[in-house]
Amino acid sequence: MRPATLDEFVGQEKLLGSDAVLRQMIESDDLASFILWGPPGVGKTTLARIIAHKTNSKWVSFSAVTSGIKEIKAVMAEAEAFMSFEGKRTVLFVDEIHRFNKAQQDAFLPYVEAGTILLIGATTENPSFEINSALLSRLKVFVMEELSGADLLLILRRALTDCRLGLGNEKLAVSDDLLKLLAVYSSGDARTALNSLELAALLASRKEKKQISENDIKQAVQQTILKYDKAGENHFNIISALHKSMRNSDCDASLYWLARMLEAGEDPLYIARRVVRFASEDIGLAAPQALPQTVASMQAVELIGLPEAKLALAQAVVYCALAPKSNSIYKAYSEASGDALNTIAHPVPLHLRNAPTKLMKELGYSEGYKYAHSYENAKTDMKCLPDELAGRKYFVPSKRGFEGKIETL
Numbered sequence: 420m421r422p423a424t425l426d427e428f429v430g431q432e433k434l435l436g437s438d439a440v441l442r443q444m445i446e447s448d449d450l451a452s453f454i455l456w457g458p459p460g461v462g463k464t465t466l467a468r469i470i471a472h473k474t475n476s477k478w479v480s481f482s483a484v485t486s487g488i489k490e491i492k493a494v495m496a497e498a499e500a501f502m503s504f505e506g507k508r509t510v511l512f513v514d515e516i517h518r519f520n521k522a523q524q525d526a527f528l529p530y531v532e533a534g535t536i537l538l539i540g541a542t543t544e545n546p547s548f549e550i551n552s553a554l555l556s557r558l559k560v561f562v563m564e565e566l567s568g569a570d571l572l573l574i575l576r577r578a579l580t581d582c583r584l585g586l587g588n589e590k591l592a593v594s595d596d597l598l599k600l601l602a603v604y605s606s607g608d609a610r611t612a613l614n615s616l617e618l619a620a621l622l623a624s625r626k627e628k629k630q631i632s633e634n635d636i637k638q639a640v641q642q643t644i645l646k647y648d649k650a651g652e653n654h655f656n657i658i659s660a661l662h663k664s665m666r667n668s669d670c671d672a673s674l675y676w677l678a679r680m681l682e683a684g685e686d687p688l689y690i691a692r693r694v695v696r697f698a699s700e701d702i703g704l705a706a707p708q709a710l711p712q713t714v715a716s717m718q719a720v721e722l723i724g725l726p727e728a729k730l731a732l733a734q735a736v737v738y739c740a741l742a743p744k745s746n747s748i749y750k751a752y753s754e755a756s757g758d759a760l761n762t763i764a765h766p767v768p769l770h771l772r773n774a775p776t777k778l779m780k781e782l783g784y785s786e787g788y789k790y791a792h793s794y795e796n797a798k799t800d801m802k803c804l805p806d807e808l809a810g811r812k813y814f815v816p817s818k819r820g821f822e823g824k825i826e827t828l
Contacts, residue, residue, distance in 0.1 A: 420578050420585055420613060421465050428462060428469065429609070430570040434561055435466075441561055448474050452531050452538040454516070454546050454555075457563030460608030463541040466563075467512045476537065477501050477509045483518040491526045498536050509536050516540030517549035524551045531557050565607025572602055574609050575616055586620050593623075593631035600633070604640040615639040654685070658693055661736070665694075666701050670740035677736050681729055691717035694735050702739060703748035705820030712738045743820030751814035758808060765805030 422428045425435060425442060434441040444450050450470070455463040471478040479494055498509035511527075513519070530536045531554070538558065542549060546560050566574075575598050578585040601619070605612035618639035623631040657679055664672035680690055695717055698709035716735035720728040774784035789799040804811060816822040 420574070420581065421468070422462075423469065423472070425469060428466065429574050430462065430566045431466075431563055434563065445470055445473050450474065450476075450510070450537055450539075451559060452536075452557060453559040453561055454540045454542060454550065455561055455563055456542050456544075456546055458565055458607065459543055460605075460610035460612075461563045461566055462609065463563060464514055467514075467539055467541060470539065471510070471512070474510055476507050477505075478512070479509055480512040480514070483513055483515040483523075488523055488526060491523060495526070495530050495536070498530065502535050508534065511536045511538050513538065513540045515542065517542040517544040517546075521551055524554050528554055528557070566609055567607070568599065568602045571605055571607070571609060571612050572598055575601060575612055578613055578616055586617070589620060589624055589629065591620055591623055591629050591631055597631060597633055597636055601636050601640070604636070658690070661690075662693065662697060662701075665697055665736060665740045666744065668740055668744065670737045673736045673740040674733060677733060681725070681732070687720045687725055687728060687732060688717065690732060691720050691735075694732070694739060697739055700749045701744055701746055702742050702820075703745045703822065704825065705745035705747075705817060705822045706742035707821055709739055709742050743822075745817040745819050745822050747815060747817050747822060754811075755813045758811065762807070765807055768802065768805065770801070771803060 425445065428435060433439060436442065441453075455466060457463055467480070471480070477498075479498075481490060481494070494509075494511060498511070501507060501509055516524075527536070527538055531538050540550075540558070546555055546558075550558070572595075579591060579593065580587050582588050601612060601615055605615065615636070616639070619631050619635040622635040622638060623629055657676055661673060661676035661680070664676055677690065681687065691713070695710070695713040698713040702709040713735045716728070716731040719731035769783045770785065770787040772779070772784040774780045774786075779785075787801075789801045791797040791799055802809060816825040
């Protein structure tokens with residue numbers, strides 16, 4: 420069911436609409452090296468194959484999973500020879516280009532720079548992290564988005580009615596509601612949708628009526644595929660969404676992003692550590708109980724594990740989302756650490772030093788120290804910062820929550 424032309428291609432209107440730059444490049448055969456970046460099953464390889472049929476250049480395709488420096492050098496030698504004898508470039512398509520290491524990626528540089536090859540790469544990983552900056556600077560990045568529910572419905576209906584390549588000869592009946600359900604389960608991935616439809620069709624074909632049922636769909640899918648990569652960009656995007664939803668006091672969104680991570684198999688201790696950090700960074704003394712709440716949830720994860728500890732994490736996340744917010748502690752420590760790192764190591768004032776020996780007393784250690792408990796409100800006018808930092812004020816409480824009751828002199 421792989422599309423053979425741009426008109427058959429489903430989705431990616433921003434790239435392949437009638438006036439879109441990539442479509443114009445393909446149809447005019449005026450290509451420049453580029454990367455196709457997007458999640459699985461959105462048509463990266465399919466689009467590359469369509470381009471292969473449209474270009475007048477020599478087309479070479481290989482996968483970064485099975486190819487190394489030796490294969491790259493052989494292709495480059497052939498490309499140079501083709502350029503010399505035919506005067507044409509070689510279009511080199513590299514699937515899973517992010518799997519190449521730095522040395523392998525560097526091998527492309529002189530040939531891309533000289534125009535001997537036109538490099539088209541496909542990747543599911545963020546090129547900013549996975550592609551060398553020197554190579555990336557010579558490539559245009561086109562972002563391919565997840566397919567919408569409507570896109571997947573069109574693909575599924577084509578597969579059911581196409582008698583040459585699809586399931587049309589099976590004469591299977593299925594309701595639009597069930598196809599929509601399958602589209603939801605497929606999470607924007609056409610490959611998953613088609614594989615699941617094929618399995619559901621196999622189950623239905625054994626029945627007398629040849630009708631795909633909801634049970635056939637659920638058996639084919641088993642469960643919703645949550646797109647999540649614990650080492651990739653989605654990992655950082657979703658933890659960012661959790662953090663920012665809690666900061667925005669949206670407990671429902673916070674619970675959703677927490678569930679997305681937990682149900683996809685994220686390490687619960689990683690989540691717990693981030694929530695503990697949030698308690699100090701975004702709540703602080705506005706709600707002092709946030710820190711023990713989040714630490715308790717982390718201990719629950721360590722002591723009882725999953726699935727029981729899911730609710731402890733949910734409780735901590737909801738508490739943090741609903742708590743009054745303050746970043747006063749975060750700002751105070753950032754300023755204090757800035758002074759600690761960016762100024763000279765100021766000596767501790769003599770009156771703040773202990774004097775356990777006679778020599779230290781003679782040198783003035785502890786002289787002039789004022790014991791706070793001997794004064795009203797346990798507060799003195801004694802200076803505790805180095806002279807060079809006298810008057811510096813790091814902690815400024817907000818007016819929210821408990822911090823609104825704190826007075827600093």
